[in-house]
Amino acid sequence: MPQALYFPTTVLMGAGAIQLIPNEISKINKRKALIVTDEVLIKIGVVQKVLDVLDAAAIDYTIFSDVKPNPTVKNVNDGYAALKEGQCDFLISIGGGSPQDTGKGVAILATNPGNIEDYEGVNKTKNKSLPLIAINTTAGTASEATINYVITDEARKVKMVIVDSNSIATVAVNDADLMVNMPAQLTAATGMDALTHAIEGYITAGATPFTDLFNLEAIKVIAASLKDAVDNGSNIEAREGMAYGQFVTGMGFSNGGLGIVHSMAHQLGGFYDLPHGVCNAILLPYVMAFNASESGTKFRTIAEAMGVDTTGMDLETAKVACIGAVKALSQSVGIPADFKALGVKKEDIETLAGLAMVDACTPGNPRVPSKEDLIDLYSKVF
Numbered sequence: 001m002p003q004a005l006y007f008p009t010t011v012l013m014g015a016g017a018i019q020l021i022p023n024e025i026s027k028i029n030k031r032k033a034l035i036v037t038d039e040v041l042i043k044i045g046v047v048q049k050v051l052d053v054l055d056a057a058a059i060d061y062t063i064f065s066d067v068k069p070n071p072t073v074k075n076v077n078d079g080y081a082a083l084k085e086g087q088c089d090f091l092i093s094i095g096g097g098s099p100q101d102t103g104k105g106v107a108i109l110a111t112n113p114g115n116i117e118d119y120e121g122v123n124k125t126k127n128k129s130l131p132l133i134a135i136n137t138t139a140g141t142a143s144e145a146t147i148n149y150v151i152t153d154e155a156r157k158v159k160m161v162i163v164d165s166n167s168i169a170t171v172a173v174n175d176a177d178l179m180v181n182m183p184a185q186l187t188a189a190t191g192m193d194a195l196t197h198a199i200e201g202y203i204t205a206g207a208t209p210f211t212d213l214f215n216l217e218a219i220k221v222i223a224a225s226l227k228d229a230v231d232n233g234s235n236i237e238a239r240e241g242m243a244y245g246q247f248v249t250g251m252g253f254s255n256g257g258l259g260i261v262h263s264m265a266h267q268l269g270g271f272y273d274l275p276h277g278v279c280n281a282i283l284l285p286y287v288m289a290f291n292a293s294e295s296g297t298k299f300r301t302i303a304e305a306m307g308v309d310t311t312g313m314d315l316e317t318a319k320v321a322c323i324g325a326v327k328a329l330s331q332s333v334g335i336p337a338d339f340k341a342l343g344v345k346k347e348d349i350e351t352l353a354g355l356a357m358v359d360a361c362t363p364g365n366p367r368v369p370s371k372e373d374l375i376d377l378y379s380k381v382f
Helices: 017-028 039-043 046-056 073-085 097-109 184-203 209-231 236-256 260-272 276-294 298-305 315-332 346-357 371-380
Strands: 010-013 032-036 060-064 090-095 132-136 148-153 158-163 171-174
Touching (some): 010 017, 017 046, 017 090, 017 132, 032 073, 032 097, 046 060, 046 090, 060 073, 073 097, 073 148, 090 097, 097 132, 097 148, 158 260, 171 236, 184 236, 184 260, 184 276, 184 315, 209 315, 260 276, 260 346, 276 315, 276 371, 298 315, 346 371
Parallel strands (some): 010 171, 032 060, 090 132, 132 171
Antiparallel strands (some): 148 158
16 A cells, blocks of 8 residues: 655764754755754753854854743744744754654744644644754654654643644754763653654554564664663663664654554643653553554564563463563663552543543554543553
């Protein structure tokens, strides 16, 4: 069956990669950048490392840093206002998923009419966004490389999933030098987010042999690198492994889809403003168990990619071992086992399940869920 595949035009990968950015900017022939980032990255000096490179190349810019951890419609609108006020004609996003998603939203509004809420869903824009150079500082969302972005509609308390080939970055940058000071807790959460992408992307209904190549490689690399990156943030080899692994799965799930781990996690983020990676990590083993009957032999392959010796195991035993390996890795990097510490309320479960049913990721789940299935899954995590 014919399929369109989407990738950033250029990828800059490896420690020191930000030094290559001025050359890429020269190719797009633009005058002034809006830098989209957050105050924390400014405070800890990560943004300054990029600014030093831009200043040395005499590249003009203005900075917009009012981005929340779960970016909102207001963040996008305020960023668009900053773009117009600064008379900027391209964007540079610096950060994890929040600045990346905000940057995508601003870049889309710059070339398409209406409000960002108009574009919730799949490929609803007509025009390519402004050029976007997406500099990733965490190893988790792969938003710098995908056609997906997520914006919270504060009025509805809903995370809008926007899947749009017009939003893909012009240049994706993964420089492990920008990640070495990332706190262990954030490293764990974003790393498990990346593992969730890889596992969901590998078993999704939309998976193909092509996307399987990316996602299986990502599972191997993330499983081998995450704990070392959490335990020693200065371990540049582990950091590069995580940067590579999260990017590779981005290439996979952006072209194949995800499933109900993300559908369910999106609602938790929209309702309670919880960290997306933590929600994914907590939900992942429960949803894997739900999907096990429709996974064929893929759980065995995932287990082996995570270092489990499945020799002599029948398929059902291998599936159990696979889920156990995911739980063990999550626990080893300090992810909570359930919702008890997160403030999730049992009385909200039915509403959360209803919203998750219409989330853009739900159709990709390998086992078709009912609302009652999602209520049951949410309930099991307490």
